[in-house]
Amino acid sequence: MEFGYYPGCALHGSSNDYQASVGACMKALGVGLRELDDWICCGASAAHSINHKLSQALPARNLALAERDGLGELLAPCPMCSMELIKAAQAMRDDAALGREMSEIVELPVSGRTSVLNLIQVFQKVGLDAIRVAIKPDSAERVGGYKAACYYGCLLTRPPKLLQFDDPEQPGSMEEILGAIGVTTVDWNFKTECCGAGMTMANEETVLDLGHKILANAAAHGANCVVVACPMCHVNLDMKQAAVEARHGVRLDMPIYYLSDLVGLALGIEPRALGIDRHFAGKR
């Protein structure tokens, strides 16, 4: 099994722990990842706030590269990237004239036919049975003690009409994958509440307050870790957790794992190879 791979800026920057985790997991599962050659930034929330056309053209350039290189399915582990890529692809499929305009702007033919997948969807394509077979006999010792609050945030399921992925109010796809590797999951209230995403820099107070609500709710429901599949969720809940604790006068000490961290541990991969040693929170 092979997928095209669009890491996005975060995974090549301070979320290199996510990159390590996804890469190690896929290797252990026998999934090949072909990185998109000379990919560019998707534009993220800055482009769609400032210039609508640019917010289509930046993803369109990447979709054009994927089409040129014959990559029919593209894994984008950052939900901001995957949502922007899917949005541009859908707009071009709906409107052939836009596809022609984008082909001129990005200097390569593009139609939007690439199927863009998030990390959960790639695990689903590998298959829960294949994952059950691949995990190590001692995986219960490695991951059996976790009680995970699966946190989806915004862009894995929203906008629902565009993404057509899981239930936007009560998603359960991460719970299914964690269930297959023997991790207990908890029911809680903030699965799809926003963490503030890209506002970390411009509006830190908002991010700290939203993060506090999310982490406190996970703890109140008996979770001993929070599992994410988004680099921005990880920054806001992990790297900013000390600031959340300081602002709200609480002690959380909650480890934040990427979904691929726990799957990787069950597959017998060492924490260091998954980048878990680069996390900030939950080490006291």
Add this chain to the structure above:
Amino acid sequence: MQQFPSPIDSLAHTRVTECYQCGKCTAGCPVAERMDRPPNQLMRLVQLGLQERAMESEAIWLCVACQTCSARCPKSVDCAGVMDALRELSASAKTSADQSARKSVPAPAQRRTVIFQKAFLQNIRRNGRINELELVGEFKIRGFLGDLSVPLLMKDALLAPRLAQHGKLHLVGERVRDRGVVGRIFQRCMEG
């Protein structure tokens, strides 16, 4: 081709006139409590053709673009898309003659967010990808000089050694090979 009644509608590809003020957008909004005007009031202003007033509110810059409002709207109004359209119009108005017509000085949240997003786009334009260190530096310096209560160094200086210790600090950012095409894409979209 559908006819949209307002520039906001056509930019956001939605019909704000459909809104019947149930308030579900505001009820689910994670930042409504911080807003000078909650989302349902902004939708009402746009319905009434008073988008100038909606554009002046600080709320559009506090919006975290989480899409909860759009996902839950029973009338399928893309409320988050309207917020984008209001930001885009407001940000472009600020650089034109419209600015002198504006009554109020933009709120700090707006100026911080616009400075950040413009620095973000400049960064992509130069490198093709985001160079985090360069982006943080540019945002901090511009924000600090603009007196937007952006702390210039202390907090970040305190975080830098921890980032380095955790193997997350990259002093040299990535650049794409074909930066020429990136520049031309920007030119065609923003100046074309």
